[in-house]
Amino acid sequence: MVYTRNDSPTGFQRTLINPEEFNYIDLIESKLIEALKDSRGIIRKICYHILRAGGKRVRPLLVCHSGMLFGEASEELFQAAVSVELIHMASLIHDDIIDETEFRRNQPTAQALWGVQHAVLGGDYLFAKAFRILADQKLVEPLEVMAHTVQTMCQGEIEQDSDQFQPLTDFDRYYSRITQKTASLIEASCRVGALVCQAPPDAVETIAQFGLHLGLAYQIIDDILDFCGDEIYMGKPKFTDLTKGNLTLPILLLLERSSEYEWLKEKLQERPFDQTLLPIIENAIRQSGVLKEAYRITVNHLDIARQNLRQCPNSPERRFLEELTDKLQARAN
């Protein structure tokens, strides 16, 4: 069975995944539906809305394949994968409140459809469900990892907020933000999978490092695509981050590398964002070659991810993760 965008239950274009992996996606999808079936009323509507909005289910796939590098597939492993995706879904719902986002993946967000109040509860419900699944499965160490990761993601959101309209040329701050906001959950997905399959401690750290660098690359590519991506594919307009004052790697590189744009630093601190700057910035970004440099940084992270993978047992699961890494790289090019 090969899904296309239209006949997939989640509207996801499944070209990223090999045909032989479809069973895992389908399994995760059906277990996600199962997990949410005891919700009621508006909470149920919110849960199924975010579920149907799709997404690539990268995190649960990472849980499964990171686990199966070291052990057998099991119900525990699939439930851990479901739990990680529910935490991702909860954080998307709450992030959309925080960023006042009306559309995500070409769909209206929960807060746009049901209001902030209900969206808060929908997110809380999903967080609680995720922790409950891990507790039901007696997955204590994964639970510690996930609870810690949710705290980290909250701190990352706060840092992003306080960095808004700050054209910092200190890249540590950018890295701290994307590590907490995005890479921490991808790292946690790999760590949780390995923990469920009782990988040795060294191996857990190795696959977690793979996840961390994959996650950093994932976010930097997202930040690159905010400047040059296809709006329909992205599901959001270009320059969304920039106009919200989220200054990301390409613009930080531009400001650092060229004294010519000193004047821009001051303009970027003005709220709200001055829309007349867009063609100037677009042109500067294109001429300066900073997107290529950001791409090189991405490739560097993906190479570190690959080095970590090579220390893991050679297996179909490793090949799946290598392929995922290659496809992510291709996405940015």
Place this chain on the structure above:
Amino acid sequence: MVYTRNDSPTGFQRTLINPEEFNYIDLIESKLIEALKDSRGIIRKICYHILRAGGKRVRPLLVCHSGMLFGEASEELFQAAVSVELIHMASLIHDDIIDETEFRRNQPTAQALWGVQHAVLGGDYLFAKAFRILADQKLVEPLEVMAHTVQTMCQGEIEQDSDQFQPLTDFDRYYSRITQKTASLIEASCRVGALVCQAPPDAVETIAQFGLHLGLAYQIIDDILDFCGDEIYMGKPKFTDLTKGNLTLPILLLLERSSEYEWLKEKLQERPFDQTLLPIIENAIRQSGVLKEAYRITVNHLDIARQNLRQCPNSPERRFLEELTDKLQARAN
């Protein structure tokens, strides 16, 4: 050491608790502060704001004393108590967003001070911290109970929302709402304490029933005091629930018991609440004797709570819980 309102670190008037119990309150207080010390930035401010806003710490005291009915005090038990209070704090922060509350306990709420966005994150952080503490202590069954309870509380909030301005004379719906919104967490507090101290399954159910009925009484008293309470003591104006369209036991009894107020049913469905109704309702409530009837219902729940307590081992802890039950009853009279 006897605290008064002014010299207490949390601003709580500690007359509810016997002098010999002060150590537990102080211990819980210091462990709450300890639990939040790794928070940063605005999240730290929100956490300490809600911590300093006080509260009677009834839930962590219930965890400790329900546990110590069946076993020894331990670090695990205190951490479970801290975790329950953090979940309560998180739910207060999110409830204040949902109900658009500007003041609680005479203090501005987190959302009033830092905005909805930061309040969402502050609540998420506290939920995650609570689950992390339970996971760190390997308290798997308490974790399942608490995750389930958070889901229940979310559903309760949604029911309250959809019942707004609905003068239902079906009391099941009112009971369902207050069970989910309030009593479930108080029940869970007792259940978790007993579980941590490895009480036998029957005993866990008995103390959980005590908690459930204590929690129901607690909420009904709150609903009574919305009509006749002292505003300074309550920390919020009278008729707050009524004017928000949260129709509670006294008004539902009034509508059910007297056909004279048939006209009121329609008026109560109008949004926003018609303030000119207040003196009429206040008078009707006083003359009809429904507050006395609501009080009798409260006492009935407290009596069921006491019957459950009597099945537990006779001990200083049982006497503490009996006294707590008596003081709650005195509050409503």
